[in-house]
Amino acid sequence: xxxxxxxxxxxxxxxxxxxxxxxxxxxxxxxxYRAPFSRETKHALTDLNINVRRGEIFxxxxxxxxxxxTTLKLLLGLIKPTSGxxxxxxxxxxxxxxxxxxxxxxxxxxxxxxxxxxxxxxxYGKLFGFTEKERKERIPELLDLVNLSEQDxxxxxxxxxxxxxxxxxxxxxxxxxxxVLFLDEPTTGLDPIGARQMKDSILSQRDRGRTVLLCSxxxxxxxxxxxxxxxxxxxxxxxxxxxxxxxxPSQTFEVFAEGMNDAALQTARESGxxxxxxxxxxxxxxxxxxxxxxxxxxxxxxxxxVIDVKGHSETLEDVFVRTVKSxxxx
Amino acid sequence: xxxxxxxxxLGGSGHIEIPARWRVGQGILCLIVALLGVYFxxxxxxxxxxxxxxxxxxxxxxxxxxxxxxxxxxLTTPAAATLAWATFQExxxxxxxxxxxxxxxxxxxNSTFFTWMQPGSQEKFIQDFGLGFIxxxxxxxxxxxxxxxxxxxxxxxxxxxxxxxxxxxxxxxxGKFLGLCLTLLVNLAILSVMFLLTYAIFRFxxxxxxxxxxxxxxxxxxxxxxxxxxxxxxxxxxxxxxxxAALALMxxxxxxxxxxxxxxxxxxxxGQTSGYWEYLSQGRSGGALDKGLSPAIRDTIHAIYFxxxxxxxxxxxxxxxxxxxxxxxxxxxxxxxxLVYAAVLLIISYLLFSDREF
Numbered sequence: 001x002x003x004x005x006x007x008x009x010x011x012x013x014x015x016x017x018x019x020x021x022x023x024x025x026x027x028x029x030x031x032x033y034r035a036p037f038s039r040e041t042k043h044a045l046t047d048l049n050i051n052v053r054r055g056e057i058f059x060x061x062x063x064x065x066x067x068x069x070t071t072l073k074l075l076l077g078l079i080k081p082t083s084g085x086x087x088x089x090x091x092x093x094x095x096x097x098x099x100x101x102x103x104x105x106x107x108x109x110x111x112x113x114x115x116x117x118x119x120x121x122x123x124y125g126k127l128f129g130f131t132e133k134e135r136k137e138r139i140p141e142l143l144d145l146v147n148l149s150e151q152d153x154x155x156x157x158x159x160x161x162x163x164x165x166x167x168x169x170x171x172x173x174x175x176x177x178x179x180v181l182f183l184d185e186p187t188t189g190l191d192p193i194g195a196r197q198m199k200d201s202i203l204s205q206r207d208r209g210r211t212v213l214l215c216s217x218x219x220x221x222x223x224x225x226x227x228x229x230x231x232x233x234x235x236x237x238x239x240x241x242x243x244x245x246x247x248x249p250s251q252t253f254e255v256f257a258e259g260m261n262d263a264a265l266q267t268a269r270e271s272g273x274x275x276x277x278x279x280x281x282x283x284x285x286x287x288x289x290x291x292x293x294x295x296x297x298x299x300x301x302x303x304x305x306v307i308d309v310k311g312h313s314e315t316l317e318d319v320f321v322r323t324v325k326s327x328x329x330x
Numbered sequence: 331x332x333x334x335x336x337x338x339x340l341g342g343s344g345h346i347e348i349p350a351r352w353r354v355g356q357g358i359l360c361l362i363v364a365l366l367g368v369y370f371x372x373x374x375x376x377x378x379x380x381x382x383x384x385x386x387x388x389x390x391x392x393x394x395x396x397x398x399x400x401x402x403x404x405l406t407t408p409a410a411a412t413l414a415w416a417t418f419q420e421x422x423x424x425x426x427x428x429x430x431x432x433x434x435x436x437x438x439x440n441s442t443f444f445t446w447m448q449p450g451s452q453e454k455f456i457q458d459f460g461l462g463f464i465x466x467x468x469x470x471x472x473x474x475x476x477x478x479x480x481x482x483x484x485x486x487x488x489x490x491x492x493x494x495x496x497x498x499x500x501x502x503x504x505g506k507f508l509g510l511c512l513t514l515l516v517n518l519a520i521l522s523v524m525f526l527l528t529y530a531i532f533r534f535x536x537x538x539x540x541x542x543x544x545x546x547x548x549x550x551x552x553x554x555x556x557x558x559x560x561x562x563x564x565x566x567x568x569x570x571x572x573x574x575a576a577l578a579l580m581x582x583x584x585x586x587x588x589x590x591x592x593x594x595x596x597x598x599x600x601g602q603t604s605g606y607w608e609y610l611s612q613g614r615s616g617g618a619l620d621k622g623l624s625p626a627i628r629d630t631i632h633a634i635y636f637x638x639x640x641x642x643x644x645x646x647x648x649x650x651x652x653x654x655x656x657x658x659x660x661x662x663x664x665x666x667x668x669l670v671y672a673a674v675l676l677i678i679s680y681l682l683f684s685d686r687e688f
Contacts, residue, residue, distance in 0.1 A: 079688065097496075
């Protein structure tokens with residue numbers, strides 16, 4: 001588990017992480033499923049220790065069957081832990097007072113399909129005990145927020161596309177303006193524009209001081225929007241930290257240069273740089289920060305100009321694949 | 331999704347509080363039930379109508395049903411009422427339900443057509459046919475809707491979003507159950523009105539006029555008395571339906587869909603013949619089995635009789651055709667025992683459901 005190197009994080013990120021108190025915490029959380037009338041067991045989750053702080057976007061990633069959804073269901077009180085502790089706002093997850101403060105968008109949500117979007121939200125609003133006046137104000141706002149047109153709002157849910165159902169799902173999750181939003185694969189079924197809007201919505205929740213716990217397979221999305229990430233494999237926590245901590249600093253660099261003669265390129269090759277020659281520029285590949293300095297010096301000494309420098313680091317996907325493979329899968 | 335749109339905060343922290351207006355309404359309803367209970371208790375105790383066996387008087391235990399009803403009212407929060415209304419809306423939109431209702435209405439309205447099957451006792455036939463048909467149709471509704479109250483919510487995963495809202499599992503079950511009770515009440519009311527109208531028209535035609543149909547003389551208790559008695563019988567049918575609904579709900583949490591339906595039917599037939607089980611356990615059934623049963627088997631039969639719902643209490647067709655009135659004490663006792671039985675089934679349902687994992 002990597003929980004160090006906070007000093008490398010940007011100031012804003014550090015401030016946010018130090019200000020937000022822990023609102024969700026699991027201690028040695030385990031879940032064992034037992035088949036009925038059988039001694040066969042499946043350890044879905046083993047000794048999970050994570051914490052989620054107020055105001056952050058927390059990503060929960062892992063391969064299929066790794067225990068992500070089990071974790072989410074435990075946090076929502078839909079299943080009971082076999083052992084360990086779990087608190088949300090210092091209370092148990094099945095406490096109705098906790099439910100008042102959270103929102104949940106399940107993976108592939110399904111609603112009463114004989115109702116239209118407004119009726120579905122009205123139903124959920126009533127479950128929160130909102131008055132008719134509050135519901136009449138809140139529901140159109142939410143449907144605007146998820147970009148559901150006036151015409152679509154009047155159609156029954158069974159005529160909706162998967163993406164539209166997902167939008168209604170987000171709207172119902174936000175109906176109580178929750179302090180913590182649980183999202184399970186929120187971009188499933190959305191087109192690229194819808195997925196982008198969903199990500200913007202998630203970020204806007206964080207900007208408003210809300211906390212988001214996100215389960216997703218789309219690691220590029222997780223890397224782009226999450227503050228901290230937990231990688232789960234075979235029910236165990238294998239990596240946990242900020243995205244920067246997990247991905248690390250840039251490891252390779254490309255120096256784009258022009259005005260270098262053949263002799264200088266030969267020197268570069270002999271010095272161990274990878275050299276790519278294009279029509280009007282060359283690219284020197286440096287495998288470390290030290291080599292980057294040497295490459296820049298070499299270009300300047302040869303009388304050339306540096307056009308651009310690009311750094312490359314591992315993606316979360318690289319880290320994920322490497323971690324899961326080293327954990328015995330894939 | 332407009333990320334810049336700001337919305338008003340509605341969700342506060344802390345426990346959910348039931349609005350004061352709701353509690354006042356619940357209090358008034360409970361008071362009405364309590365007063366009716368006291369009235370029926372007193373009236374039933376002093377009823378001049380001679381009843382058969384158990385209903386000759388009303389014991390203090392029968393008042394438990396009144397307390398159960400008050401408990402139901404008090405436990406029905408706004409969230410449970412919301413779920414009940416949603417369940418009702420969903421039920422009445424089922425196509426098979428609508429088809430069944432239309433079929434039943436058509437059959438009831440045309441029940442006079444079938445009287446040729448029993449010439450000479452057409453009146454008895456219509457009463458038997460009408461009430462029997464309503465019993466079967468509404469029982470089918472109770473069983474098929476009852477077993478489909480909770481499992482489809484789990485299969486379709488609508489339960490995930492509902493239980494992640496401030497609704498505890500007891501409220502969820504009560505809401506679903508009350509929604510079914512409302513559905514059954516509406517369907518029973520529609521069928522009852524159609525049946526009573528059909529019967530009234532039949533009597534007008536049989537007696538050659540409205541005035542003649544209303545007349546009271548020996549052997550002709552008058553249409554008013556008969557319609558009152560039929561209404562009482564149909565009200566009792568609702569008590570039976572409440573038990574069947576709770577039974578189907580409980581079985582659906584315990585068994586697969588098909589198994590729940592089969593067992594519900596078995597219990598229905600067992601409950602309809604509960605009097606026979608009682609007599610059999612006492613060796614008084616009048617059949618060949620009376621002498622051949624060992625005490626252990628008799629005890630087992632008695633245990634089955636004890637556990638089975640007393641559905642025969644809700645079937646008063648025999649009394650109707652002999653123009654015998656149905657007294658308060660009988661109604662009170664039957665409804666009360668029905669409510670207690672339904673409450674026990676719902677408590678078992680909650681125990682099965684409270685730790686269910688989704």
